[in-house]
Every structure is written in structure tokens, then in C-alpha cells.
Amino acid sequence: MASNAWRSAVSTRNPQLFHNCFITCMVQDPTQFDILVMPNLYGDILSDLCAGLIGGLGVTPSGNIGTNGVAIFESVHGTAPDIAGKDMANPTALLLSAVMMLRHMGLHDHAKRIETACFDTIRDKKVLTGDLGGKSKCSEFTEAICQRVRDL
Amino acid sequence: MSLRHKSCLFDTMFIRDHKKSQLVASNLLQPPPAKYGGRHTVTLIPGDGIGPELFSHVREVFRFSCVPVDFEVVQVNSALETEDDINNAITAIRRNGVALKGESLGVFTRYTFDPALHRCILFTSLDLYANVMHCQSLPGVQTRHKNIDIMIIRENTEGEYSSLEHESVSGVVESLKIITRNNSLRIAEYAFRLAREKGRRRVTAVHKANIMKLGDGLFLQCCREVASGYPDITFDSMIVDNTTMQLVSKPQQFDVMVMPNLYGNVVSNVCAGLVGGPGLVPGANYGRDYAVFETATRNTGKSIANKNIANPTALLLASCMMLDHLKLYDYATLIRNAVLTTMNETQLHTADIGGQGTTSEVVQSIMRIIQSKGQRTAEM
Numbered sequence: 001m002a003s004n005a006w007r008s009a010v011s012t013r014n015p016q017l018f019h020n021c022f023i024t025c026m027v028q029d030p031t032q033f034d035i036l037v038m039p040n041l042y043g044d045i046l047s048d049l050c051a052g053l054i055g056g057l058g059v060t061p062s063g064n065i066g067t068n069g070v071a072i073f074e075s076v077h078g079t080a081p082d083i084a085g086k087d088m089a090n091p092t093a094l095l096l097s098a099v100m101m102l103r104h105m106g107l108h109d110h111a112k113r114i115e116t117a118c119f120d121t122i123r124d125k126k127v128l129t130g131d132l133g134g135k136s137k138c139s140e141f142t143e144a145i146c147q148r149v150r151d152l
Numbered sequence: 153m154s155l156r157h158k159s160c161l162f163d164t165m166f167i168r169d170h171k172k173s174q175l176v177a178s179n180l181l182q183p184p185p186a187k188y189g190g191r192h193t194v195t196l197i198p199g200d201g202i203g204p205e206l207f208s209h210v211r212e213v214f215r216f217s218c219v220p221v222d223f224e225v226v227q228v229n230s231a232l233e234t235e236d237d238i239n240n241a242i243t244a245i246r247r248n249g250v251a252l253k254g255e256s257l258g259v260f261t262r263y264t265f266d267p268a269l270h271r272c273i274l275f276t277s278l279d280l281y282a283n284v285m286h287c288q289s290l291p292g293v294q295t296r297h298k299n300i301d302i303m304i305i306r307e308n309t310e311g312e313y314s315s316l317e318h319e320s321v322s323g324v325v326e327s328l329k330i331i332t333r334n335n336s337l338r339i340a341e342y343a344f345r346l347a348r349e350k351g352r353r354r355v356t357a358v359h360k361a362n363i364m365k366l367g368d369g370l371f372l373q374c375c376r377e378v379a380s381g382y383p384d385i386t387f388d389s390m391i392v393d394n395t396t397m398q399l400v401s402k403p404q405q406f407d408v409m410v411m412p413n414l415y416g417n418v419v420s421n422v423c424a425g426l427v428g429g430p431g432l433v434p435g436a437n438y439g440r441d442y443a444v445f446e447t448a449t450r451n452t453g454k455s456i457a458n459k460n461i462a463n464p465t466a467l468l469l470a471s472c473m474m475l476d477h478l479k480l481y482d483y484a485t486l487i488r489n490a491v492l493t494t495m496n497e498t499q500l501h502t503a504d505i506g507g508q509g510t511t512s513e514v515v516q517s518i519m520r521i522i523q524s525k526g527q528r529t530a531e532m
Contacts, residue, residue, distance in 0.1 A: 021430075021449075021451055023418060023421035023422055023425065024421045024422075024424050024425040024429060024430050024449055024451075025425070026425070027400060027421075027422050027424075027425025028425045028429060041360070041414075044360075044393050045392055045393050045396055045418055046396075047393070048393035048394060048396055048397040049393075049396035049397060049399075049400060049422065051397055052396065052397035052398070052399070052400035052401045053400050056401065057397070
């Protein structure tokens with residue numbers, strides 16, 4: 001599925017995207033890209049580059065998929081020891097990684113509800129953690145998402 | 153060239169360099185000997201895509217401003233039939249000492265022409281070890297981030313571009329990334345000297361030494377050694393993936409950056425995108441004896457060739473860097489100011505930065521500004 005999507009994304013928009021042009025294009029207008037596939041090192045660099053474009057590691061989910069459906073989903077930020085245990089962290093990255101996991105398991109309805117609730121809470125801007133410019137605690141942010149899930 | 157031969161070559165060069173204290177920054181290099189009757193001769197490699205049309209504009213501006221530079225044109229592009237042409241280009245640059253270069257497309261005929269490989273051959277043969285890009289926000293260009301002023305120094309002859317690959321087992325390819333102590337010390341020394349010369353306060357080494365412990369670890373260690381000789385300059389390091397993330401969120405934190413070849417490619421292109429695109433930023437490749445000037449991001453612009461819409465800024469600014477290198481400072485300042493005035497005050501922009509102007513309109517505007525300064529000019 002991913003390879004077909006890649007073929008159509010790459011061939012219809014940019015048949016020959018050399019490395020140089022791609023990175024400059026990505027920085028100037030990332031919306032023109034859909035699915036990107038690449039070797040390890042470039043993926044490492046580009047995933048952080050794209051995380052920076054969307055708001056940082058605090059909101060970026062990821063998954064590591066193996067053969068036979070074995071998978072590990074994780075946020076890509078670090079352990080942040082300076083804010084650990086203080087109810088300050090942004091749970092979005094880990095939450096969206098869990099949403100990816102639910103989709104991987106085929107639980108699409110649950111995934112959709114949690115993802116919608118999370119995005120709506122962030123879009124609303126009333127309850128945001130410090131890294132997104134707000135003053136709320138991690139538990140308050142989580143409670144707001146839970147409330148929306150209950151209402152959905 | 154075998155690996156051993158390569159390392160011997162570099163050792164000899166470093167010893168020679170070290171004895172003569174020849175590790176110099178850009179404008180301490182002597183101007184090349186290709187000067188006769190007060191006029192310099194510069195090798196011009198137009199390349200493909202937008203190269204030929206933009207270089208014709210560069211020559212037009214030079215002719216109009218009475219710049220005492222003559223061009224020796226050497227073709228290295230997709231029309232190549234033999235390997236001799238790249239050797240001719242190298243000989244011409246050795247002869248003249250300085251070149252302006254465009255990018256070539258790859259065309260696979262019975263003789264496989266690979267522009268990336270030829271670029272590597274050019275840089276390693278001439279030992280153009282430092283690729284320098286000065287990335288500055290331009291007031292007239294709308295970008296998300298402002299006040300960017302970063303100098304990127306990229307090692308240009310080894311690293312991931314060593315062209316050493318083999319397929320020992322079918323379907324399994326091994327690529328060798330070469331990092332040598334000599335070249336790492338050399339590029340770090342270049343970066344710190346340039347930083348001191350330009351009055352910069354901070355040098356950041358970009359690496360991936362947490363994964364490539366020996367290769368990038370060596371590079372980082374060399375940077376630290378050189379840094380200890382420059383106590384007035386702050387040195388720090390950053391892993392490349394974090395660097396790209398920081399660049400797109402807070403680029404103002406960076407000052408001078410030094411890094412191996414591949415990361416230099418990535419970071420240069422990110423920075424070019426941050427300040428407005430590939431049409432704006434010039435680049436330079438310096439060695440001990442030679443210098444080659446080009447656009448920073450090395451694009452051919454094939455899809456916009458010959459449509460009179462390409463942005464001439466990057467190549468014009470590169471040619472001004474070349475004039476500075478030839479110590480023709482007055483001409484460099486004159487043309488550079490005219491280019492920047494057109495960009496920032498007249499606001500005549502080409503399509504790549506959101507404007508409606510054509511290439512020739514921008515060039516005409518630049519020439520009008522040059523004329524208005526009262527210098528001697530030719531016919532328009």
C-alpha cells in the first residue's frame with residue numbers, strides 16, 4: 001500500500017526529486033509532500049526536520065514496523081529529565097503513537113475518536129502544555145481530551 | 153584511487169601545508185597568476201539548465217560595469233562525449249586559478265555522464281576542501297524566519313562522497329565513508345580562522361558521532377583540538393538531526409557551522425530554503441591554490457530553463473564573491489549593492505520568491521542602478 005502510494009505521490013508530482021531540491025522544497029513548502037521513503041540516515045535527519053516544521057518532538061508520533069506485523073510505537077523525544085515527575089510534559093506525541101498502534105491493530109474507530117479529541121483540544125487552545133505556549137498541566141490536558149472522547 | 157594512496161596524498165599535503173602555515177581563510181589567498189594587462193582570466197563552466205542563460209547575464213553585467221575580467225568558457229555538461237572534457241575543465245581552472253561554475257544534468261549515453269561524480273573529481277583534483285555558504289536573511293524577501301545569518305563550512309573532498317562502494321554479495325552494497333584526521337583538522341582550522349576573520353563568536357560542529365563513533369567521532373575530536381587554540385571563540389557541537397530541527401524552529405541561534413560532507417549538503421539546503429530558496433544564495437569552494445564559485449544548492453533548474461523566469465541573484469552574488477577573491481573589491485561592492493537594492497528596495501522579484509519580474513527585467517534594473525552610481529559603464 002505504501003509503495004503504491006509512494007509511486008503515485010512521487011510520479012504525479014515530482015518525477016525526479018533529487019536530494020538537493022527536495023530538502024529546499026521541503027523547508028519552503030512541506031505541504032506538497034505526501035509519503036516519503038528513504039534509507040536510515042536520511043530518515044533520521046528528515047524525521048527530525050519535519051518534526052521541527054510541525055511543532056517539535058513533543059507532538060510527533062512514530063512507529064517501527066517489522067515483518068509479521070510486529071511493531072513498536074514510540075514518541076521520538078527524549079526522556080526530558082528536567083521536567084520528569086512534574087506533571088508538565090506534553091503527552092501528545094505518545095498519545096498519537098498509541099493512535100498509530102490502534103490503527104495497526106485494526107481498531108480504527110477508537111483511533112479516530114482519540115485522535116479527533118486530541119486535535120480538537122489543541123485547536124481549541126484553551127488547555128495547552130508549556131511547550132505549546134500554554135500554562136496547563138499534563139493531567140489537565142489529558143482530562144480535556146478524555147472529556148472530548150466521552151462527548152464524541 | 154586506492155584508499156592508501158589517498159591517505160598518503162593527504163598526509164603529504166598537510167605536512168606541506170603545516171610547514172608553510174598555509175591553512176588560510178578565503179581572502180588571505182593570493183590572487184591567481186592569470187592576470188595580463190590588468191585583466192584577469194576566469195574559467196567559466198556554464199553547465200546545463202538555467203546556467204547558460206544566467207551566465208550570459210553575468211557576463212552582460214560585467215561588460216556593462218567594465219569589470220576587468222575575461223572568461224574562458226569550458227563546456228562540461230550533458231553533451232559530453234568523452235572523459236577529456238572534465239580534464240580540460242580541471243586544466244583550465246589550474247591555469248586560471250578561479251572559476252565560475254554551473255550545474256550539469258546527468259545524461260546516460262554510451263558514455264555514462266554522472267555530474268555528481270564529476271563534481272567530486274573536480275573538487276578532489278583541485279583540492280577544493282572548503283565549501284563555504286553564507287546564508288543571510290534578505291529584508292526584501294518574505295520568509296517565516298527573519299534575522300538569519302549563518303556561515304556553513306562543509307568539508308568538500310571526503311566523507312560520504314568518497315565514491316568508494318562495492319557489492320561484495322549480490323544485493324548487498326557497502327559504502328565507505330572516509331574521515332581523515334588531516335582533512336578534519338584542516339576544515340576545522342579553516343572554520344575557526346574564518347570565524348575570527350569575520351568577527352564571529354561561535355562555531356558549531358555538526359555530526360552524528362553517537363552512531364558513527366569512529367568516523368564522526370574523529371571529526372568531532374579534531375574540531376575540539378582546533379577549538380582549544382581559539383579561546384575567544386565558543387565551540388559547541390550538535391547532532392545533525394537535532395540541528396535540522398533547530399534550524400527550522402530557531403535558526404537565529406546559529407553562527408558558524410562546520411561539518412563533514414553529507415551533513416553540509418543537508419544543512420546548506422535547509423538554510424537555503426529558510427532564507428528564500430535556491431535562487432538567492434551563492435556558494436564558494438576554496439582550496440589552497442584554487443577557488444570555484446557557484447550557487448550554494450547546485451540546482452540545474454531544468455524545468456525553468458530558457459523561460460526568462462530564473463532568479464539571477466545567486467549567480468550574480470557568486471560572481472561578486474569571485475571579484476572579492478580577485479581583490480576587485482570596488483566592482484564587487486558595486487554589483488552586490490545593485491543586486492541587493494533591486495531585491496530589497498526596488499522589490500523587483502522573480503517568480504521563485506513570489507514576484508512577477510522576468511530575469512531580464514531584474515538584470516536591467518541592476519544595470520540601471522549601477523549606471524546611477526556614476527561609475528564608468530559601457531552601452532546597455
